[in-house]
Amino acid sequence: MDYQAYNDGGYQPLVVKRSKVKLVLLFAGSLLFMLLGVLLLKWSGEVTADPAILLRTLGIACTVLFGLAVVVYLIMLLRRSPLLVVDAQGIDDQSSAIPGGRILWEDITDIRLVRFSGQKNICIFLADPKAYLARQRGVKRWLMAINLRLAGTPVNITGQSMGMSLERVYEEMELRRRLWSGRR
Incomplete structure (x- = not known):
């Protein structure tokens, strides 16, 4: 690799940019799983007690965790630095x-x-x-x-x-x- 020296005698800084494609895929995947969580919550009201508890638990977990991921990936997509x-x-x-x-x-x-x-x-x-x-x-x-x-x-x-x-x-x-x- 060819490096050029800069003013303090070191090498040029390495600047790593985001991959928009990877971020869009991560955002879309998180959004899909968040929506799955919402669907699980909806379905939990339509079934009997035991499956409802499982569906509600999974629905809350998916919605919260992947909802946070959606926010993080959206922020990363919008950030220019x-x-x-x-x-x-x-x-x-x-x-x-x-x-x-x-x-x-x-x-x-x-x-x-x-x-x-x-x-x-x-x-x-x-x-x-x-x-x-x-x-x-x-x-x-x-x-x-x-x-x-x-x-x-x-x-x-x-x-x-x-x-x-x-x-x-x-x-x-x-x-x-x-x-x-x-x-x-």
Whole structure:
């Protein structure tokens, strides 16, 4: 790959844009499952007690979970900023419902490409994850704390809506991190 140096002697920032096609498909799939949840709720009123409880439970779960996904994917479709920017100073992650935001290289101890819950993720390990969590607010902090317990880090990047492969994003991150560590 041919990289061009920029003003601080590093390489051009990596700017990862969203894949509109992937996002539209994720949005449409979530919308269909949300509508299925609404139908299950409707059908629960037309059957006997035992199946009604099951249909109502499934209907509520589908409607709520996939309804949230519809909102998240719609926001991601309307947002114009890149999903991810990796530059000489660090990473700016806006790639998911709980984006990591700006993380400087000096705060990152490791980056790993891992398979977690059936999908590949880039896990960003931080020097002080508890201090990072303390800077977050509300639901985002709570969700990132769950990430920390499950994956060992609050910041996980998935590639499901990216316009480039997660493997390539990982390689580019590692390249820029090595460049940064060589300049310290």
